[in-house]
Amino acid sequence: MLNPGPVAAPPMGLIAELTHRCPLQCFYCSNPLELERASAELSTDEWRAVLDQAAALGVLQVHFSGGEPMARADLVDLVAHASARGLYTNIITSGVQLTDAALAQLLDAGIDHIQLSFQDAEVEGADFIGGYRGGHDKKLAAARRIREAGLPLTANFVVHKQNAERVEAMIALGEALQAERIEIAHVQYYGWGLVNRNALLPSLAQLEHCTAVVEAARVRLKGRIIIDYVVPDYYARRPKACMGGWGNRFINVSPAGKALPCHAAETLPGFTFPNVRDETLGDIWQHSDAFVRYRGTDWMPDPCRSCDRRELDWGGCRCQALAIAGDAAAVDPACAMSPAHHLLADAVAEAAAAVDVPLVPRRMGSARR
């Protein structure tokens, strides 16, 4: 479907989800429940074309993610290709496959930055959450390799009910690994995170503890280490600017080539997401219904339309509006102005009352009952 609309400013970032394959099985993985099979993945040449089009369109940074991007044998090729087009290249990886040889190849290819995800500050919790024995130690080794190679490092820690007590230790680990940037990111409740919400959603006291620790660490580490902090929306009064606004800053391309305004958008009904196999990124960005529909402020429902925050949070997250309020075009329920805001408090109460909740690991077919 084509929508003429006004000309949109170029996108800043491309999130290239190379594959859904991953040796880990984190309970909060943001990938969709229907994981894409390897046979459906874009080929190397198709990804090269996407990178060319992205650079021409004005994309400045490419984030190779997944799944585990290192599960693709052509990752090094793609990094080299992106780098030759002047794109800033970033890999978001679990690090368990980042051997000396792999890192040397990535360096040759011109990699600019690596984000390493950690499941916890201590081995037992980390290997449990990742479902991969020995994973944590491999990550520590990977972090040291990145450091020794002189590359910048982001250490990403995903926080939830079961590890919120260790936020201080997570920051200390990031410091010990000499990361330039530490991300303390609460689980976002989409995909597998939503399935496992009762086992993962922290209490208000836990959240407040995390926030206090992060704020103190930011003061202490100012000018040395950047700490980015992402909160769960369930205690918020205002939503986050999801993806910096729909179709405003990012294009996400799924392993099978679907172009999405956000990696969770595939769950939205009533959309036909364009595929990079059929259309150019430029056409998708400028004209596709999928990117135009919630872009800017014209689509907004009532409290947002006249709200002075409308160009700050862009009305929040469409996927959360769907998941909680049942309507993707509604105000994000994280906003206190949303008629569905109370549903978040209900979810908090449900998670607090839940004991011994079985966790569903992220793997092919496990979300189907």
Next chain:
Amino acid sequence: MTEEAAIPSFRRGVKFRRDEVRDAWVLLAPERLFMPDETAVEILKLVDGKRSIAAIIDDLVARFDAPREVIAPDVIATFDDLKARGAVQC
């Protein structure tokens, strides 16, 4: 606060480059990017890991024919900001 004698350099993983599509300078850093304003662009162009902040100020004073008392606080404030954002070290 940043001293004039300090020598600023880009931190690891930070790139300052011209973007032809936007016809603008951009500062690219790990998972963030900045669109520096005109003043910041002129300052950033002089960051080479060798020049001190004092030398950068002198250069701008000469080129823009403006009093040092006006330029210096701007330059210092810009570096304070870039440092806090993790783009520059000095």
